[in-house]
Structures are given as C-alpha cells and as structure tokens.
Amino acid sequence: MEFYFAPLEGVTGFTYRNAYNDLFDDVDKYYAPFISPSINDRLKGKEIRDLLPENNNKGINLVPQILANRADYFIKAANQLIELGYDKEINLNAGCPSGTVVSKNKGAGFLKDTEAMDRFFDETFNWLEKKNSEGHNLSISVKTRIGMYEPDEFENILEVYNRYPISQLIVHPRTREQLYKGTPNMEAFKYALENSKNPVCYNGDINTVENYHRIIEKINDDSEMKIGSIMIGRGLIGNPNLVNEIKGGKKLTKKMLEAYHDRLYNDFEKIMKADKHLLFKMKEMWTYMSLNFDDSHKCAKLIRKAQNLYKYNLAVYEIFEKYELK
CATH class of the missing domain: 1.10.1200 (Non-ribosomal Peptide Synthetase Peptidyl Carrier Protein; Chain A)
Incomplete structure (x- = not known):
C-alpha cells in the first residue's frame, strides 16, 4: 500500500512538511496545497513560495496541485512548475468544497459542468501529449469528489475522467454539499474502483488504525478490484505517527x-x-x-x-x- 499526505490549505505548507519529514517521513508522496493561477503571466511571491525547491527538504516527494477550471490557466501554471523541477506529476483539484472556491466553479464546483470539464481535459491532455513528445515524462492526476449535490452525478463525471489518461484518480467519496459531514459513500467509491479506466486512490475519514482497516476491508470485500493507495489528511495532522502504526510500527507516545x-x-x-x-x-x-x-x-x-x-x-x-x- 502506498500512502499519500493530503493537502490542507494553511496547514500543510513547506514549514509543516519539512517538520513532518524530519520527524516521521512515513509517506510516499506529499500533495501541496493548491495554487490558483489567474490572468497573470506567472505565479509570483506567496503563490509559488510554498513550492520553491529551496524551501522543501530534498527527501520530500512533492506533488504540486493546481486549482483551475480553464485549461490555459492550468497549462500556464504547469509550465512554470516544470521549470521548477516538477516534471513527474501535477495534480488538478476538483474536490475543494470551500464556498469561495465553489462559487467560481472551481474545485468541487467544477463538477457541475461535465461539458466544461471535458473541454478542459481535452485541451490539457493535448498539451501534455505535445509536452511529453518533447522529452518530458509528466503525468496529470486528479483529486475529486463524487459530485456537487448528489452521488448520482458521479457516473457522468467518471465518464469524462475515463476519456483521458489520468495517472491517478484520488476519490473522496462525498459530495460538495456534504462537506466533511456524514460518512463517505463507499458504494460510489466501489463504482469508481470497478469502472475507472485509470488507477484509483481512496481519500476520506482515515483517522485511526481501526478506521483504516475497516475501510480497507470494506473496499476489498465489496469489490473485485483491490486498492493500492490511500490518501490521509487530518488524521495524519492529528497523529503524525498514524502511517507507521498502520504499517505495524510502535504506537504514538x-x-x-x-x-x-x-x-x-x-x-x-x-x-x-x-x-x-x-x-x-x-x-x-x-x-x-x-x-x-x-x-x-x-x-x-x-x-x-x-x-x-x-x-x-x-x-x-x-x-x-x-x-x-x-
């Protein structure tokens, strides 16, 4: 099992990541809090400071995340990230439930318009194909929720994702309306695992070793497909030793x-x-x-x-x- 550290805006920036990496370093990847490109030609100052290589420990496998609903903005930011050395994976945020984000049809708000998503991915992956033909080896992953209002939306959303070679689909099985309330919709995650043409990662409500085993057992019992990666956010911030405990290591003291x-x-x-x-x-x-x-x-x-x-x-x-x- 691979373990990823979820991004949390205002918390898991480079100061936090470096501290965690020095003291624990149990995760395979860290996903950075999103950057949000705009009309400006380049990201500047605070927008990019968290991702500067000199601000991050060398041992950190860091994946930058972009919040955008326009392909030209995504591509512009991605080109700058490649210049900084992020030439393996860039993540699209299609899951942030924040009201200010959703009101701009970004994050989970992007999920309302599958036609716009399709146009976005078509342009973005055409750019990616050209970029990689020039000698790069970049991939694009997506962190998503299962819909804006209802779980039923996810079938159409997944159809869009399946049209493109997304390197990994990180699924938080809640709608935007749920925010972080209620329980994750494991039926929707099972649907993703069995119907996605791209690799799927689970994200949501893993706060203890017991939660981890309960969720993994449910996924493995209910689906013929097996899960190979897990993303944890708040659970790791609260118990930074959680991944080590899941792996059978000593408990937090x-x-x-x-x-x-x-x-x-x-x-x-x-x-x-x-x-x-x-x-x-x-x-x-x-x-x-x-x-x-x-x-x-x-x-x-x-x-x-x-x-x-x-x-x-x-x-x-x-x-x-x-x-x-x-």
Missing part, C-alpha cells in the same frame, strides 16, 4: 507528540509576524492533536481558553503532564 508539537511551534514562530498569528496556528493544530487524548474535550477546551501565548504554553504543559493518550 506523549514524548513523540510533544516533540512534534515543539518542532511545529518553533518553526511556525520563525515565520509568524505576530504572537496572535502563532497562537491561531497552534490552536488549529490542536483541533486535530487533542483527539489523541482520552479526555480530548478537556484538552481542546484548555487550548481554546488560552488568549495569549503564555496561557497557551501553560495549557500545553498541563495537557502533557496530566492527560493520557488513548
């Missing part, structure tokens, strides 16, 4: 989690312009990390109540001193 916390705190502190920004960032991390503890609600409450870094650090000290991991 408080010492490991504390070292992870301290590394993130110190690294984020170096790039944050104000204490309040660091406090907000670390509180966001604890929305996931607190789930490792027996009394996760009390741990989360301690962090939420901290109004400055001094009180935050007292709360963190109390958590690691008094509370035990599950």
Whole structure:
C-alpha cells in the first residue's frame, strides 16, 4: 500500500512538511496545497513560495496541485512548475468544497459542468501529449469528489475522467454539499474502483488504525478490484505517527507528540509576524492533536481558553503532564 499526505490549505505548507519529514517521513508522496493561477503571466511571491525547491527538504516527494477550471490557466501554471523541477506529476483539484472556491466553479464546483470539464481535459491532455513528445515524462492526476449535490452525478463525471489518461484518480467519496459531514459513500467509491479506466486512490475519514482497516476491508470485500493507495489528511495532522502504526510500527507516545508539537511551534514562530498569528496556528493544530487524548474535550477546551501565548504554553504543559493518550 502506498500512502499519500493530503493537502490542507494553511496547514500543510513547506514549514509543516519539512517538520513532518524530519520527524516521521512515513509517506510516499506529499500533495501541496493548491495554487490558483489567474490572468497573470506567472505565479509570483506567496503563490509559488510554498513550492520553491529551496524551501522543501530534498527527501520530500512533492506533488504540486493546481486549482483551475480553464485549461490555459492550468497549462500556464504547469509550465512554470516544470521549470521548477516538477516534471513527474501535477495534480488538478476538483474536490475543494470551500464556498469561495465553489462559487467560481472551481474545485468541487467544477463538477457541475461535465461539458466544461471535458473541454478542459481535452485541451490539457493535448498539451501534455505535445509536452511529453518533447522529452518530458509528466503525468496529470486528479483529486475529486463524487459530485456537487448528489452521488448520482458521479457516473457522468467518471465518464469524462475515463476519456483521458489520468495517472491517478484520488476519490473522496462525498459530495460538495456534504462537506466533511456524514460518512463517505463507499458504494460510489466501489463504482469508481470497478469502472475507472485509470488507477484509483481512496481519500476520506482515515483517522485511526481501526478506521483504516475497516475501510480497507470494506473496499476489498465489496469489490473485485483491490486498492493500492490511500490518501490521509487530518488524521495524519492529528497523529503524525498514524502511517507507521498502520504499517505495524510502535504506537504514538506523549514524548513523540510533544516533540512534534515543539518542532511545529518553533518553526511556525520563525515565520509568524505576530504572537496572535502563532497562537491561531497552534490552536488549529490542536483541533486535530487533542483527539489523541482520552479526555480530548478537556484538552481542546484548555487550548481554546488560552488568549495569549503564555496561557497557551501553560495549557500545553498541563495537557502533557496530566492527560493520557488513548
């Protein structure tokens, strides 16, 4: 089984990836948070900083992700990424459920218009064929949801994907309307696995070793096809040792989690312009990390109540001193 680290905007940028890579490095690929090209000729500054080779550990197998619904914008950004050395795989985001993204018919919003998707892929893969004929070996993968409103939409969406040589179809089996609520639609994922002409990867709700085995067993029991790759996001942010545990390694300890916390705190502190920004960032991390503890609600409450870094650090000290991991 291959394991991929899902992108999470505002969290899994190069500062986070480098820390995780140094401390754990259990995943086969990291997918970067999306870049969103526009009318500008080139991506600049903050748009591209996360992907600059000098900002990422050499050992990281990083796949950039583009958010676009226009082939010319995608191609323009892809050409710049190739110049930076990303000449193996570029991912299209067709799954982001954010309201601001969807309102522009991007991310999961793109799924509403399969005719527009078809035109997009036709132009993009014609460019890719020409690019690779010039000596490149680039592939395009897609991260998708199963529809905008209803799971029934997925059959038509998959028909479009099947017309093109997508290197991997990463399926989060929820609609945009579900956001992250409810349970993944495993029937829709089974349909993808059995009917996709391209390799399929599963993404969604893998937060524990038990969840992983339950999902994998269900996929393997319900389908003649076997799954070969898994993408994990929030589960890995909360428990950075999760992939190692899935592989049969030792369980997460408080010492490991504390070292992870301290590394993130110190690294984020170096790039944050104000204490309040660091406090907000670390509180966001604890929305996931607190789930490792027996009394996760009390741990989360301690962090939420901290109004400055001094009180935050007292709360963190109390958590690691008094509370035990599950």
